[in-house]
Amino acid sequence: xxxxxxxxxxxxxxxxxxxxxxxxxxxxxxxxxxxxxxxxxxxxxxxxxxxxxxxxxxxxxxxxxxxxxxxxxxxxxxxxxxxxxxxxxxxxxxxxxxxxxxxxxxxxxxxxxxxxxxxxxxxxxxxxxxxxxxxxxxxxxxxxxxxxxxxxxxxxxxxxxxxxxxxxxxxxxxxxxxxxxxxxxxxxxxxxxxxxxxxxxxxxxxxxxxxxxxxxxxxxxxxxxxxxxxxxxxxxxxxxxxxxxxxxxxxxxxxxxxxxxxxxxxxxxxxxxxxxxxxxxxxxxxxxxxxxxxxxxxxxxxxxxxxxxxxxxxxxxxxxxxxxxxxxxxxxxxxxxxxxxxxxxxxxxxxxxxxxxxxxxxxxxxxxxxxxxxxxxxxxxxxxxxxxxxxxxxxxxxxxxxxxxxxxxxxxxxxxxxxxxxxxxxxxxxxxxxxxxxxxxxxxxxxxxxxxxxxxxxxxxxxxxxxxxxxxxxxx
Amino acid sequence: xxxxxxxxxxxxxxxxxxxxxxxxxxxxxxxxxxxxxxxxxxxxxxxxxxxxxxxxxxxxxxxxxxxxxxxxxxxxxxxxxxxxxxxxxxxxxxxxxxxxxxxxxxxxxxxxxxxxxxxxxxxxxxxxxxxxxxxxxxxxxxxxxxxxxxxxxxxxxxxxxxxxxxxxxxxxxx
Numbered sequence: 121x122x123x124x125x126x127x128x129x130x131x132x133x134x135x136x137x138x139x140x141x142x143x144x145x146x147x148x149x150x151x152x153x154x155x156x157x158x159x160x161x162x163x164x165x166x167x168x169x170x171x172x173x174x175x176x177x178x179x180x181x182x183x184x185x186x187x188x189x190x191x192x193x194x195x196x197x198x199x200x201x202x203x204x205x206x207x208x209x210x211x212x213x214x215x216x217x218x219x220x221x222x223x224x225x226x227x228x229x230x231x232x233x234x235x236x237x238x239x240x241x242x243x244x245x246x247x248x249x250x251x252x253x254x255x256x257x258x259x260x261x262x263x264x265x266x267x268x269x270x271x272x273x274x275x276x277x278x279x280x281x282x283x284x285x286x287x288x289x290x291x292x293x294x295x296x297x298x299x300x301x302x303x304x305x306x307x308x309x310x311x312x313x314x315x316x317x318x319x320x321x322x323x324x325x326x327x328x329x330x331x332x333x334x335x336x337x338x339x340x341x342x343x344x345x346x347x348x349x350x351x352x353x354x355x356x357x358x359x360x361x362x363x364x365x366x367x368x369x370x371x372x373x374x375x376x377x378x379x380x381x382x383x384x385x386x387x388x389x390x391x392x393x394x395x396x397x398x399x400x401x402x403x404x405x406x407x408x409x410x411x412x413x414x415x416x417x418x419x420x421x422x423x424x425x426x427x428x429x430x431x432x433x434x435x436x437x438x439x440x441x442x443x444x445x446x447x448x449x450x451x452x453x454x455x456x457x458x459x460x461x462x463x464x465x466x467x468x469x470x471x472x473x474x475x476x477x478x479x480x481x482x483x484x485x486x487x488x489x490x491x492x493x494x495x496x497x498x499x500x501x502x503x504x505x506x507x508x509x510x511x512x513x514x515x516x517x518x519x520x521x522x523x524x525x526x527x528x529x530x531x532x533x534x535x536x537x538x539x540x541x542x543x544x545x546x547x548x549x550x551x552x553x554x555x556x557x558x559x560x561x562x563x564x565x566x567x568x569x570x571x572x573x574x575x576x577x578x579x580x581x582x583x584x585x586x587x588x589x590x591x592x593x594x595x596x
Numbered sequence: 597x598x599x600x601x602x603x604x605x606x607x608x609x610x611x612x613x614x615x616x617x618x619x620x621x622x623x624x625x626x627x628x629x630x631x632x633x634x635x636x637x638x639x640x641x642x643x644x645x646x647x648x649x650x651x652x653x654x655x656x657x658x659x660x661x662x663x664x665x666x667x668x669x670x671x672x673x674x675x676x677x678x679x680x681x682x683x684x685x686x687x688x689x690x691x692x693x694x695x696x697x698x699x700x701x702x703x704x705x706x707x708x709x710x711x712x713x714x715x716x717x718x719x720x721x722x723x724x725x726x727x728x729x730x731x732x733x734x735x736x737x738x739x740x741x742x743x744x745x746x747x748x749x750x751x752x753x754x755x756x757x758x759x760x761x762x763x764x765x766x767x768x769x770x
Contacts, residue, residue, distance in 0.1 A: 138634065138735035264673060273673040277682055282695035289699040293706045300710060307725065308634070308733040327714070328723025331732050333631040335717045337641040341649040342713045346706055349655075353702050360695055563735075564635040567611070 131225055131565055133409045138563045141410075145555045146309055148405050150318075153552055156404060164544035171538020174531045175250065183253050185531040191524035192514045196532040197247040198364075199506040200539060203389070204244035205287065205361055206382070206502060209354055210390025211237025212294060215301075216350035219343070225418055227561040228410040231305075232401060233394045234298040235554070239546040240393070241291045243539040248283070250535060279363035286360040293353055297346045300339070303329050305555040358386045365509065372452035372513035375440065381433035385502060388426035388472070391419050392498035399492045401551060410557055413486050420485035423498065427476030430505075434473060448518075456512045460525060464508050471501020602769055603629065604753055605728045606739040606762035611637045614737040617760035618643040621739070624756050629742040632732035651709055658708025659701050666700035667693065728768055740768075 136144070178185050188195055211233040218226035249255045252262075260267050262284045264274050274281050306326035313319040329335070362382035365373035395416065402411040441453040456465045475497045479485040484494075511526050550556070608614040615637060621628060622645070631640060641648075674680070675688040685692075714720065732738045739762070741753060757765050 142634075142734045264669065272678055275680075275682060276670045276674050276696055277685065277689075277692040279695075282699075285696045285699040289703040292703060296706060296710050300713075303719065304635075304733070310725075311727070311730040311733045323725075324722045326725070327719040327721060328725045329719060329733075330725040330727050331632045331634060333633065333637070333640045333644055334646060335719075336633065336636040337646060338649045338651055338713055338717055340636050341651045342709060345652055345655045345709060349702050349706050352698075356695070356698060363695075560635040564637075 131412070131414070132228070132562060133412055136409055136566060138566055141557075141559050141563050141566065142308055142312070144407070144410070145305075145557050145559050146312055148551075149309055149553060149555060150312070150314075154404075157548065157552060161545065161548045164541050164548060166541070167537050168541030168545055171534050171536075171541050174534020175246075175538050178250055178531055178535060179255065183251060185529060186535075187527045187529045187532055189524050189526070191517050191522050192511060192526040194514065195511050195526050196507075196528055196536060197251045199503065199510055200536055201244050201247040202361055202382075202506045202510075203499075203503050204240045204247075204539065204543075206358065206386035206389045206506075207393045207499070208237040208240035208244065208290075208294075208390065209358060209383070209386035210394045211235070211240075212290075212350050212354040213387055213390065214394070215297065216347040216354065219347040220351060224565050225415055227565060228407075228557050229394065229398055229415060229419075230561070231298075231301065231554075231558040232398060232551075232556050234294065234301070235547065235550045236390075236394060236397055237294050238291065238298060239543050239550075240390075241287065241294065242546070243543050245287060245291070246539055246542070247535070279360065279367050282360045283364060286357045290353060290357045293346070293350055297343075297350060300342060300346070301558055301561075302554065303327050304331065304339075304560040305558065307331065308559055309555065355383055358383045370513050371446070371448040372456070372509065374449075375437065377433055377436055377440070381430070381437075384426045384429035384433065385472075385505060388423060388430055388476075389499055389502035391423050391426065392495040392502070395419055395423075395491055395495040396499070397547060399488060399495070401556060405551070405556065407557065410562065413488075416488065416491055417485050420479045420491060423476050423494075424479045424485075427472060427498070431473035434469065451516070452513055455516055456508055459512065459516070461508065461512045461515070464504050465512070468501055468504040468508050471497050472505060475501065602743045602767060603728060604741040604743055604750065604757070605766045605768050606741070606757040606760075607729060607731070607764040607766070608737040608739065608761060609735070609763050610761075611635075611737055613761040614739065615639055615643055617739065617757070617762065620760045621741075621756055626741060626748055626753055626756060627745050629740040629745070632728060632738040632740070634733050634735060634737075637737070651713055654712045655705050655709035658712075659705035661708070662701040662704030663697055665704070666697040670696060729766070 132141075174185075183197075186195070186197065211230075214226050214233040215230040218230075249258055252258045259265065262274065262281070303326055306322050307329035310319060310322040310326045313322055359379040359382065362378035366375060366378040368374060398411055399416070402408055438453055441449045444450075456462075475494055478490070478494065484490045515525060516523050606617070608617060611633065614631065614633070618628065618631065618640065622643075628644060631637075631644060633640065670693045671688055674693075679687040681687075728740045729736060729738045739757070741757075743750060743753075746753065754765050
């Protein structure tokens with residue numbers, strides 16, 4: 121007989137049974153979409169459509185539509201790229217790294233977080249592809265394919281090419297990992313389906329899964345190894361993204377601190393985005409018993425940790441600029457903080473270094489409203505971090521005659537809005553048609569960490585003490 | 597699974613009860629066809645006498661293949677087929693080839709292992725599921741016994757299943 125430990129708070133509240141998990145998650149897929157959902161999809165589709173015009177002009181007329189100039193050759197596009205890739209990292213961290221650490225609280229959030237990863241990587245990939253100018257030739261420029269110039273290959277010494285391999289591998293492996301996890305849940309929906317359309321569609325998606333012990337045994341081996349592969353992969357991806365800058369000789373970029381600093385920043389912004397999305401999802405879908413205050417607090421703690429790492433990295437950069445004795449390096453940082461882009465620098469500092477420290481206060485990190493606001497603040501801060509790194513380092517060239525400012529055009533903005541519209545459209549479609557919570561995993565922890573379990577209900581008294589500790593009233 | 601075989605399907609409503617039942621049923625000499633559960637029940641494979649999956653080995657071998665192909669590709673393209681001087685550096689060097697090698701190792705290892713898993717587990721788009729009880733993906737734990745492979749009397753198997761904690765015992769052709 122399982123005994124629930126009274127030391128740990130239950131991960132699933134509300135006395136849910138295994139069957140309740142099925143019903144609570146499948147109901148969202150089975151019922152007719154709500155008006156709120158239609159409004160949400162309409163809003164994101166609207167954003168996507170407005171942005172589509174600007175993407176069209178960017179492709180049709182070329183990247184001259186952007187505000188780039190001779191000095192600032194990289195600006196919003198690469199900022200957006202790094203921002204989106206970074207956001208994606210939290211999903212893999214939750215599903216892979218927390219799986220290796222056996223953190224069971226990940227189980228009710230990993231599905232949505234992984235979906236977020238995949239959609240964020242799609243949005244990220246959009247920007248380098250657009251920046252190619254002629255995206256239809258992109259495959260020839262980016263992949264080692266025989267081409268019209270004879271056997272002139274891509275340059276394997278270039279970090280930009282490493283990025284191509286890193287991002288596409290990351291996307292593929294995340295997608296596979298996500299889909300493998302979805303198969304058992306699609307089978308649950310299939311076996312409950314009433315209509316012929318849903319039975320056919322979910323039948324096709326569930327790949328003939330029947331939950332046999334032998335398949336589960338293999339499934340667990342596959343999940344563990346995929347987690348083991350995804351862990352170094354996710355660390356490598358943002359490391360390689362940071363190489364795009366670190367291997368160049370631009371003051372402010374040429375630094376060895378970049379890989380760990382970028383990875384921490386990526387997880388930091390990713391968790392903020394997970395919180396933004398999960399707080400909306402749990403509210404709209406009434407999943408408060410699965411995504412509890414406890415989960416939110418855990419994620420906020422990770423935000424404090426990674427936010428502090430980012431803060432230390434900023435200060436280290438300043439110190440190293442001074443300590444290196446390199447004039448150009450010193451100027452680059454002085455210019456960031458006091459030059460024409462001082463406002464971007466201090467926005468970054470406030471949002472990323474100061475605001476997450478508010479989570480030290482328990483009242484703030486267990487407050488849904490405060491968490492929601494701060495999660496958006498963090499993502500604004502992280503967008504500015506990339507903007508500061510990219511634009512302020514470039515706009516003061518070595519020759520003062522080449523100094524320039526970057527003015528974004530409406531097409532820079534439009535392309536960014538397009539990616540946001542695309543991200544939310546994909547996420548809302550996912551939230552409606554896919555199970556937003558990994559049912560199989562949550563079911564496996566119901567008995568050990570839920571509040572009650574049907575067979576224990578009548579006799580057990582040990583569960584009573586646990587029930588009193590429901591985190592919905594967690595003021596201990 | 598040969599079509600038309602007659603199965604006895606024991607339905608359990610608790611994973612621990614199923615786990616104990618598997619041991620009991622096997623001890624009484626009954627051969628279990630397979631168990632179906634809504635989530636991975638730890639120890640069920642051992643109780644059924646399954647060997648540990650060899651998929652980790654597949655993952656490793658595909659990973660080695662990825663490493664080798666990546667290194668071969670880069671050394672061939674940059675060193676043999678069209679050597680170029682880029683920034684006065686060597687034509688070929690392991691450190692700069694490392695990122696792509698790592699990524700392709702992970703990619704091939706993951707795809708190869710998952711592909712192997714899908715094939716050996718007969719999972720494919722539009723694959724037809726062999727289902728004994730639809731509730732096996734919801735909240736019931738199913739034990740299927742192939743009557744053709746057991747010499748023991750059906751009534752006796754039924755009794756053993758009920759004694760082991762089955763809440764329902766059904767007969768099914770599959």
